Amino acid sequence: MGTTTESPRQRYRAQVQEEIKQHAWEQIATAGASALSLNAIAKQMGMSGPALYRYFANRDELITALIRDAYQSLADTIRSAAAGGADLRGLAQAMRVWALEDPQRYLLIYGTPVPGYQAPDDTRQLANDVMTKLLEAAGGDGLGALPASALGEHLAASDAGWATAYPAEPERLHRAVVFWTRLHGVLSLELAGHFDGMGFDPARVYAAEVEAVAGH
Amino acid sequence: MGTTTESPRQRYRAQVQEEIKQHAWEQIATAGASALSLNAIAKQMGMSGPALYRYFANRDELITALIRDAYQSLADTIRSAAAGGADLRGLAQAMRVWALEDPQRYLLIYGTPVPGYQAPDDTRQLANDVMTKLLEAAGGDGLGALPASALGEHLAASDAGWATAYPAEPERLHRAVVFWTRLHGVLSLELAGHFDGMGFDPARVYAAEVEAVAGH
DNA sequence: TCGCATCAGTGATAGCCTCTAACTGTCGCC
DNA sequence: GGCGACAGTTAGAGGCTATCACTGATGCGA
Known part of the structure; x- marks a missing residue:
């Protein structure tokens, strides 16, 4: 299929993004979309808050990705x-x-x-x-x-x-x-x-x- | 009607509560319920944040009052x-x-x-x-x-x-x-x-x- | 294979939020 | 007139989003 050859970094990036969304869905399921916290997700994944901003520019962008999915x-x-x-x-x-x-x-x-x-x-x-x-x-x-x-x-x-x-x-x-x-x-x-x-x-x-x- | 005689303090209290709800509705109308901020309402009314907690024990209680209304x-x-x-x-x-x-x-x-x-x-x-x-x-x-x-x-x-x-x-x-x-x-x-x-x-x-x- | 650019992740920080605690001053009821 | 109840204050803990400057690993091209 049209999978334009992925660099290792791109692959890793996509993986982490997927994991973030996974955690986001869990949070949303239990506390609703308005309670979604980037900070909390980061902690769950064992990293510091601002790290998530490498993957989603802001909270809205993450929510948009979830809506898309x-x-x-x-x-x-x-x-x-x-x-x-x-x-x-x-x-x-x-x-x-x-x-x-x-x-x-x-x-x-x-x-x-x-x-x-x-x-x-x-x-x-x-x-x-x-x-x-x-x-x-x-x-x-x-x-x-x-x-x-x-x-x-x-x-x-x-x-x-x-x-x-x-x-x-x-x-x-x-x-x-x-x-x-x-x-x-x-x-x-x-x-x-x-x-x-x-x-x-x-x-x-x-x-x-x-x-x-x-x-x- | 059954208006049990109100003390001045009760009257004032009810008035302020009404004013708070007024501001709350304006906020909700423009930014949605999830963006409702007690702090912002307090500032709009010219008083400091914690003062509002005299009238509504917490954010949920205010929202509940709005739902009731x-x-x-x-x-x-x-x-x-x-x-x-x-x-x-x-x-x-x-x-x-x-x-x-x-x-x-x-x-x-x-x-x-x-x-x-x-x-x-x-x-x-x-x-x-x-x-x-x-x-x-x-x-x-x-x-x-x-x-x-x-x-x-x-x-x-x-x-x-x-x-x-x-x-x-x-x-x-x-x-x-x-x-x-x-x-x-x-x-x-x-x-x-x-x-x-x-x-x-x-x-x-x-x-x-x-x-x-x-x-x- | 080596060097360097790129990028993941960090801590510090600003500015917002909710909510608690301790305190002050005022108002109204007895 | 005095006292108790209560409105409103500041300070502060702890959470959040988001930015910034920095470090260190990684993978790519020369």
């Missing part, structure tokens, strides 16, 4: 589910498993953003990749008709690049958007613990929403 | 909309306006939680109040039938206190939950900026989801 992981999950022949329902299932596997990873992407933070372009690209895969699945066989609505037309009319592959299929666009927003609605509330103590099974709510989008 | 404000918004004769659609509109008015206030309640943070009981009560108001509106006139689904039965069967007023109305429970999760899905993605650059109008998506829940 999260998107990548989600895209991979969706891709492999689709490659395994999963339809829209299977895809929804795969996404839920992925989210529950590491709630903070999901929330890093789809959770509360820092007002100032601007995602770099390639991150937007990764988000778009995910959307494209949803669009592909949103046109599969075995899907019921969606109730009539003007939304599909609106989406088709105002397409700004996120659906260039299917510009003329309002129902597909509608289904993809609704798939995204509804599943995110259930998932994010579940992950944030807002269903705790309400006594019902979030999986059932999720499943019902999947059916509502996929049709009977 | 946010719930209260949302509950008031919903109540006054309902009192004004708004149906489920009107309620959805009022909620959207409330959310857009101050995105970080919405996200403080429904956004990414801090893993360690445990909401105090009265906060859970406030969340329940909101849910109860949704349940009331979810049984109004002029609502279409929801597609058949086992979710309503599940919700009715596993009721654990959040819907004691309407235990035997599966469709109402179903509608309330779906109202909540779907609108949150659209709203939270919009507020987090995930629709940016996609070229469609979030209000249209929101409206379509409202119609899908309220029926034609």
